Amino acid sequence: MTEQPQLTLYNSLTREKEIFTPQDPTRVTMYNCGPTVYSYAHIGNARAAVVADVLFRVLRHIYGEDHVIYARNITDVDDKIIKAATEQGVEISEITEKFAKIYQDDLAALGCLPPTHEPKATEHIGDMITMISKLIKDGFAYESDGHVFFDVSKYDDYGKLSGNTLDALRGGDRVGEGEVARKKNSADFVLWKPELDGVGWDAPFGRGRPGWHIECSAMAKATLGEVIDIHCGGVDLKFPHHENEIAQSCCANGHDVFAKYWVHNEFLNMGSEKMSKSLGNVTLIHDLLEEWDGEVIRLALLKAHYRSELQWSEDLLRESKAQLDGWYRFLQNIPTETAAKPVSNYDFKFTPAIFDDINTPYQISSFTVLQSQIKHLLENELSPQNYMRFSTIESLPKSDAECRSIMISQINKDLSVLSFYCNLLGLLQKDPEEWFRGGLDYDALVAEYDAVRVDALKAKEAGDMAAMGALFKRSDDIRDQVKAEGIVIESGPDGKSTWRKA
Incomplete structure (x- = not known):
């Protein structure tokens, strides 16, 4: 059996690229922070989802589809959601179910596989209450004026992921307006808040609603376990969200580690500025899909390494569309006598870029190399004379038919490898006829x-x-x-x- 290539990942926690080694290769666990569903998701959300999807595909290839458990949550209780529901005079579920479905459909259009689990925060309120109760009991959290706060001074490793120190954080409020006076330390973060506009759940520490951070810790534990292999998300979530997840999860579960590997994708820039609502340059996935095929958007998102900032522009989309057109035209012109077979354990002479910290731009460039090899073979007469250019075998075939058979076999092998890479990246997933029909x-x-x-x-x-x-x-x-x-x-x-x- 061919040995699988090793997967390396840059671990934000250790700030080093490491060989990925799961706790249990028969149950590899991965968590990705999903959206807060009160409105449409933007292209920055899409980048995080597509990066996680490629990693999910790579893990499934290495360990088997049934052995990778991927959870991507839905935050369906949040102050913005509650306020929107109050203003519109509807139940919060009416808003969250609508935008959760839109998000799922948008990601499907981008070629993202559905996660193994898609937990909703409102379905795990009991798990959150249990975790908060444990933190209070063990002295890591305290009640104050209807709120429950995590005491960061009780967790020695606080700041290890982000590099923030407690001394640096003591100068300001990181949680919400009006909460500083209720906290022991300005860096303490909220686990539970009083009900808002009639939305709340009964708990031993008062009727209320959960803080944002505790939601992910509870959902990750419920779906994946107390210690998970990989936690993904945008770099903007590293602090405070992911830092707080680590603190509350480790203290509640009694482990030194919450996630072994942290994989963060960088920002997406609109021209020279980072995309933000305050700048008014937020681009929605839903709007882009009205003009561009989802595969065009996906390729555009993968053309920069996930740890590099991506410059988003109309030119990038046009370039990606032209590139896909060229690839699909190439596949459309492949003779019917060739038949690529799926590659499961290809004997790679080198580690593919996709296994080296998910290097998508380099892997995409390999498409062009493979395409050129195949095109070169197809455009030359398949004769013993031309065969000599491609073969290292000293004994040439005795007939044109034998030569043609061997060269077609080589073409099929190259096509199979191309298909393998495409499947890992989630690209070229359509029939060329369907692609050029453009819907x-x-x-x-x-x-x-x-x-x-x-x-x-x-x-x-x-x-x-x-x-x-x-x-x-x-x-x-x-x-x-x-x-x-x-x-x-x-x-x-x-x-x-x-x-x-x-």
Whole structure:
């Protein structure tokens, strides 16, 4: 059996690139912070989700699909959600269910696999109350004016992930307006707050709602266990969210470690500025999908290494669309006699870039190399003379047929490796015909083209020049629309047109 390549990951906790070694290779656990569902998710959320999806795919390849447990949460209780529901006069579930479904559909359009678990915060309130009660009992948390706070001074390793020290944090409030006076230390963070606008749950420490940080700790424990292998998320969550997760989880569960590996993706920039609501440059996934195929957006998100800032622009999307068009056109022109077979344990002569800290841009560049190799073989006559250029075998085949068979085998091998990489990246997942159709139903458009031309001729005979002009304009628009997709409409002798690729 071919030995699997090793996966290395940059661990934000140790600030080093390390060989990934799971606690149990038959149950590899991974958690990713999902959205707060009160509105549409933005492209920065998409980057975190796509990076985690590629890692999920790589882990499934190495350890087996049934042995990787991936949880991505839904935060469906939050002050913003409660206030929006109050303003609209609806239950919070009406808002959260709507935007959770939109988020799931948007990620599916980007080619993200569904996680193993997708826990909702409201389904784990009991787990949060249990964890908070344990923290109070063990002296790591305290009650104050209807609130419960985590006492950061009781956790010696606080700040280890982010590099923040308690001395540096003592100068300001990190939790919320009006809470400083209730806390022992300004860096203490809230675990439980009094109910808001009638939204709350009964707890031993008073009716209320959970703080943001405790939600992820409780959901991760419920779905994955007390100590998990990998925790993903955007670099903006490193502090305070992930730092606080570590503190409360380790203290509540009695372990020195909450997650062994922390994988953080960098910011996404809109031009020279980081995307933010205050700057008004937030781009929504939902809006982008109205103009671009999800695979175009996915490729654009993967064209920079996840630990590098990504410069987001219209040019990046256009470049990604052109690149995908080229790859799909290449696949479309592959002879039918070739048949790539799935690669499960390919004997790699070197460690693929995707296994080296999820180096997606370098791996994407390998597509071009493989494509060139295959194209070079296909464009030359498959003869013993040309075979010599590609073979290191001293004994050449005795016939053109044997030579052709060997070269086709090599082409198929290269295609299989290309398919392997594409599947790990979640790219080139469509049939080329489907891709170039661009979601358009060419048969229906051609039928409409014929129908409007018939109606245009009838209008001409009736002397209705205005109607005739409008109908012929519609037929021209249809022709231009499919032409932009690389399709030519050809008129038939019986009045029925057909379409073909240009």
